[in-house]
Amino acid sequence: MSFPSHVRLVEVGPRDGLQNEKQPISVAQKVALINALSASGLSYIEAGSFVSPKWVPQMAGSAEVFQKIQRAEDITYAALTPNMQGFEAAIAAGVKEVAVFGAASESFSQKNINCSISDSLKRFEALLETAQQHGVRVRGYVSCVLGCPYEGEIAPEQVRSVAQALYDMGCYEISLGDTIGVGTPHKAAALFATVGRDIPRSQLAGHFHDTYGQALANIYACLSEGIAVFDSSVAGLGGCPYAKGASGNVATEDVLYMLNGLGIDTGVKLEKIIAAGLNISAVLGRETGSRVARAWHASAH
Ligand code: HMG
Ligand code: MG
Numbered sequence: 001m002s003f004p005s006h007v008r009l010v011e012v013g014p015r016d017g018l019q020n021e022k023q024p025i026s027v028a029q030k031v032a033l034i035n036a037l038s039a040s041g042l043s044y045i046e047a048g049s050f051v052s053p054k055w056v057p058q059m060a061g062s063a064e065v066f067q068k069i070q071r072a073e074d075i076t077y078a079a080l081t082p083n084m085q086g087f088e089a090a091i092a093a094g095v096k097e098v099a100v101f102g103a104a105s106e107s108f109s110q111k112n113i114n115c116s117i118s119d120s121l122k123r124f125e126a127l128l129e130t131a132q133q134h135g136v137r138v139r140g141y142v143s144c145v146l147g148c149p150y151e152g153e154i155a156p157e158q159v160r161s162v163a164q165a166l167y168d169m170g171c172y173e174i175s176l177g178d179t180i181g182v183g184t185p186h187k188a189a190a191l192f193a194t195v196g197r198d199i200p201r202s203q204l205a206g207h208f209h210d211t212y213g214q215a216l217a218n219i220y221a222c223l224s225e226g227i228a229v230f231d232s233s234v235a236g237l238g239g240c241p242y243a244k245g246a247s248g249n250v251a252t253e254d255v256l257y258m259l260n261g262l263g264i265d266t267g268v269k270l271e272k273i274i275a276a277g278l279n280i281s282a283v284l285g286r287e288t289g290s291r292v293a294r295a296w297h298a299s300a301h
Pocket of ligand 1: 019
């Protein structure tokens, strides 16, 4: 299969990127990050999550964040919602698109959302029915698709079955998450080929954490399988609090640099993402996790 000519980047920095940060990040700082990302040409920004503040304290201000961001007409600002309570809170905050998040690993499902895979699917089904009544689109995540911090290897068939269930209940796109970044390119491509047997590839997305430095190689392998949507996080921020060792998501800057080099259009301006990444890294008091941003910064100064 030939490479896609256009790729859609899903920016998960304000949510996946920040959710694991221990230090307080103010609503104003989150809003500034989202507004900066909005000016870069991105079409999709995951701006927060409506989860229990006891489980993920950093996302507690998401309603305020959604109320304060400057929304551009052509950008989707989405939020994670694990259950009906989260969905209702999201709608009240003016959220127009949500994402549910399941897992291919039973243990991870328990640790992350405190229920079994099958119970989570029942919750999501009810949520999707309500979302359809509100005209709200729902994206679906499957976590631990290439390995689980508690169970190790995960069978591709298990990923396929959870992805299929989410697709059948109405998720318009399924993002397959390598939560702990253990995947390698052939395994990633084979997984997408398996899941892509019954779900159109245009409705699949790749979500790669870069823990083992494999994320760009995995994305390249998925591009060759015809996958054209990838999640990434500005400055390579990120990690899931319930997956030890899940370091940053692949950096948006690095994905963009690779796609630009491959001649694949994204509509996103690299310099704007680099600037947004350097700003949030300064807020966090550490160096950006993007190698492209580091190289750009070193050569520009
Ligand atoms: P639970 O304790 O089983 O919930 O948690 P419950 O229904 O029994 O309710 C207990 C309490 O939580 C009650 O409050 C509820 O009101 C409250 P209390 O009466 O004790 O004061 N509660 C809520 N509060 C706010 N928003 C809600 C909500 N629901 C209940 N939506 C629950 C179940 C799902 C809520 C919890 O486990 C949770 O919040 N988990 C979220 C974990 C999370 O956000 N993980 C990170 C995101 S996933 C990820 O990063 C992976 C991904 O990036 C892809 C990849 O990398 O693979 C997407
Ligand atoms: Mg993630």
